[in-house]
Amino acid sequence: MALTKEITQDRIEVVGEFKTVQVRTKTAVMEDGVELSSGFHRHVVTAGDDYSNESAEVQAICVAVHTDSVVSAYAAHLEASTPE
Amino acid sequence: MATTITGTTIDVGPNKLVANSAGNVGIGTASPAKPLDVTGDIRTSTGILFGTDTAAANTLDDYEEGTFTPTASAVALSGVTAIYTKIGRVCHMQLDFAFGSNTRTAAMQILNMPFSAIGNGNCSLGYTDSGLSNIAWFWQGTTIYCYDVNNGIKQQQNFSGKTIRLGCSVEVS
Numbered sequence: 001m002a003l004t005k006e007i008t009q010d011r012i013e014v015v016g017e018f019k020t021v022q023v024r025t026k027t028a029v030m031e032d033g034v035e036l037s038s039g040f041h042r043h044v045v046t047a048g049d050d051y052s053n054e055s056a057e058v059q060a061i062c063v064a065v066h067t068d069s070v071v072s073a074y075a076a077h078l079e080a081s082t083p084e
Numbered sequence: 085m086a087t088t089i090t091g092t093t094i095d096v097g098p099n100k101l102v103a104n105s106a107g108n109v110g111i112g113t114a115s116p117a118k119p120l121d122v123t124g125d126i127r128t129s130t131g132i133l134f135g136t137d138t139a140a141a142n143t144l145d146d147y148e149e150g151t152f153t154p155t156a157s158a159v160a161l162s163g164v165t166a167i168y169t170k171i172g173r174v175c176h177m178q179l180d181f182a183f184g185s186n187t188r189t190a191a192m193q194i195l196n197m198p199f200s201a202i203g204n205g206n207c208s209l210g211y212t213d214s215g216l217s218n219i220a221w222f223w224q225g226t227t228i229y230c231y232d233v234n235n236g237i238k239q240q241q242n243f244s245g246k247t248i249r250l251g252c253s254v255e256v257s
Contacts (some may be wrong), residue, residue: 015257018199020226022257024150040150042168042198044226081224 009055018074019065021045023058038046047074100253146172152198154228158182159243167197167238175199176253177223178210191238194221194228194250201225205254216246223252 011024021044028038045051048071052064093104095114102110110116112123131145147171154161161181168177177198207221207228220233228250230237 013257016200016202018225020257022199024148040148042150042152043196044198044200046200046226078225 001031003036006030009057012058012061014061015064018047018068018077020053021058021061021065022046023054047071085199144172146170150198152177152195153196154179154181155191155195155196156183157190159186163247168196170199170256173255174253175201175256177251179228179250180210181248182247183245185244187242187244192230192243195226197223197228199226199256201254201256203255205252207250207252210249210251215245216248221250221252225252 006026006028008026008028009023010026011022013022014020015022023045025041025043027041028039029036045054045058045062045066047066049062049066051059051066054082056061091105093102096103099110099112099114102114102116104110104116108116108119108121110121110123113121131143133139133143148168150168152166152168153165154164160183162184163180163182165180166177168175170176175198179194181194201223203224205223206224209219209221218233219230221228221230229238
């Protein structure tokens with residue numbers, strides 16, 4: 001009866017015009033391979049964010065979708081939509 | 085030819101799967117009180133519809149609870165409790181925190197919401213320390229912004245040490 005903890009990024013989504021990357025991290029407690037309980041933690045990576053500390057999979061997605069044009073467009077959107 | 089059994093209870097298990105004479109089926113229970121009575125979790129691949137509804141948009145097909153880790157621009161946060169519940173396309177979050185000491189003069193922003201919001205969602209203020217007046221917060225994109233309720237201008241009050249609770253429901257991507 002060995003208890004183990006498994007942490008996985010079980011859902012990575014690219015959403016919206018500015019390709020926000022939504023990452024769901026699942027922490028599961030397992031007993032002999034059978035899941036006893038689990039919980040979710042979420043974070044997002046927006047265009048222009050530093051993603052160097054993200055997982056290899058998230059980094060690869062960010063490289064693909066956070067192009068210079070998307071980063072510029074998102075920065076312009078923030079500038080335009082945020083109250084003065 | 086179908087086989088019909090009447091006036092009895094079929095029990096596979098025991099009590100793993102029960103069908104009684106009232107037409108109730110139980111899974112994990114010996115005495116199902118409803119047409120389908122399950123002791124334990126239910127998993128469905130596409131969702132649940134209620135009543136006579138057949139609209140795909142009304143299918144309960146997404147429910148999630150979890151935590152997230154907010155940050156503030158150039159200000160440390162302490163005592164953070166940040167939870168969310170997402171049902172369908174709407175996310176509700178509740179956020180408790182205290183601002184660390186700071187001399188920030190730019191408008192206050194809380195970053196790293198759990199989802200990217202579609203449009204804006206106004207936050208309700210559960211409580212706030214005295215000294216913060218006429219402020220409100222809204223969730224836009226992945227950020228919560230603070231503004232003056234009187235004129236919509238971004239707030240630049242001194243948030244040092246202030247404790248705040250925010251709640252917000254917003255449509256998310």
